[in-house]
Amino acid sequence: MLATRTGRRRAAALAATAALAALAAPSLAATPATATPPAAPAPADYDDTYYKDAAGKTGDDLKASLHTIISDQTKLSYDAVWDALKTTDQDPADSGSVILLYSGLSRSKSSNGGDSGDWNREHVWAKSHGDFGTATGPGTDLHHLRPEDVAVNAVRGNKDFDDGGSGFTDSGGSLTDADSFEPRDAVKGDVARMIFYMATRYEGGEGFADLEVNGSVDNGSNPYIGKVSVLKTWNDEDPPDAFEERRNQVIYDTYQHNRNPFVDHPEWVGAIW
Ligand SMILES: [Ca+2]
Ligand SMILES: [Ca+2]
Structure with a gap:
């Protein structure tokens, strides 16, 4: 009788412990997430304001108008x-890491530098x-x-972009051959829109070369x-996807206060080139 009662008490105590554990579990899982990225606004939000002087233009007129618009910027050292x-390229799934462009890997923000890894x-x-260096x-x-x-950056080197080649360590699906580099599929458009931004932003002023796109893969230092x-x-x-749009917004809001027009309007690439 006593043994049975003790057994019942023990079972009741175990059940109570399990119930407490079940209650505790959700509170552990509810640890607040950190640094939720801001939502990217629809590009149309800027058509009547930031881009109003470019409205209705195409070709060289559109490029010249965008050049003027995006040249009004803050510059960083x-x-x-x-x-x-560390902010613009933060891993959406890990606020302590950044996403590496070509390899697609997530790596600790604090692992920046020049050593292997x-x-x-x-x-x-x-x-x-164009030999603009890091001024x-x-x-x-x-x-x-x-x-x-660091090693993947060295593989890309100063190669032009083209389809084809072979993989390499940590390539993430990016390819390279003797004279060109092909980024992984998820960032091919990002790379293109960055290049078109640079060709539009830099037109020979401010002591820097006029950067332009062409049909070659042997441009060297031109x-x-x-x-x-x-x-x-x-x-x-x-x-453009949410990561690329958020990046454009963070650069605009926090750092340079200018936008990449081709992230907002990818169709402007075809309207100019
Ligand atoms: Ca992309
Ligand atoms: Ca240019």
């Missing part, structure tokens, strides 16, 4: 780019194409700067990036 990239500041418009200007323009693994036909196709195949 190369050192300030480190912290900016670090991420550094990739110039999507290779800085030797404040095109070399520090966040609209074409992205976090990338201020050109190819191939324009492939970049146009990539712009069509990979339209």
Whole structure:
């Protein structure tokens, strides 16, 4: 009798413990998420304001109008780019990490630097194409700067963009051959729109070269990036997504106060080139 009563008490105590654990579990799971990225507004929000002088234009007139609009910007030092990239390229699933452009890997924000396993500041418009270096200007323009693994950045080097090639360590699906680089599918359009931004933003003023797109993959140190036909196709195949739109918004709101028109209006690529 006593043993049975003790057994019942023990069972009741176990049940109570289980019930408490069940109650405790949701509160543990409800730890607040950190740094939810702001929603990106619809591009149309800027048509009647930011882009109003470009309305109805095409070709060289549209490019000239956009050049004037986007040249009104705040400029960063190369050192300030480190912290900016930690915000613009934050991993949506991990506020302590950034997404690496070509490899698609998520890596700790604090692993920035120049050693193996670090991420550094990739110039999507290779800085030797026009020799603008890292002085404040095109070399520090966040609209074409992205976090990338040190070794992957070296694989891309200053190659032009084109289809084809082979994979490599941490390629993430990106390819390269002797004279060109092909980003992974998810960022092909991002790369194209960064290049078209640079060709529009830099027209030979402020002491820097006039950056332009062309049909070559052997541009070397000339201020050109190819191939324009492939970049146009990539712009069509990979339209802007939430990550790219948020990035454009963060640069506009927080850092440079200018926008990449081709993220807001990808169809303007075809209207100019
Ligand atoms: Ca994309
Ligand atoms: Ca240009």
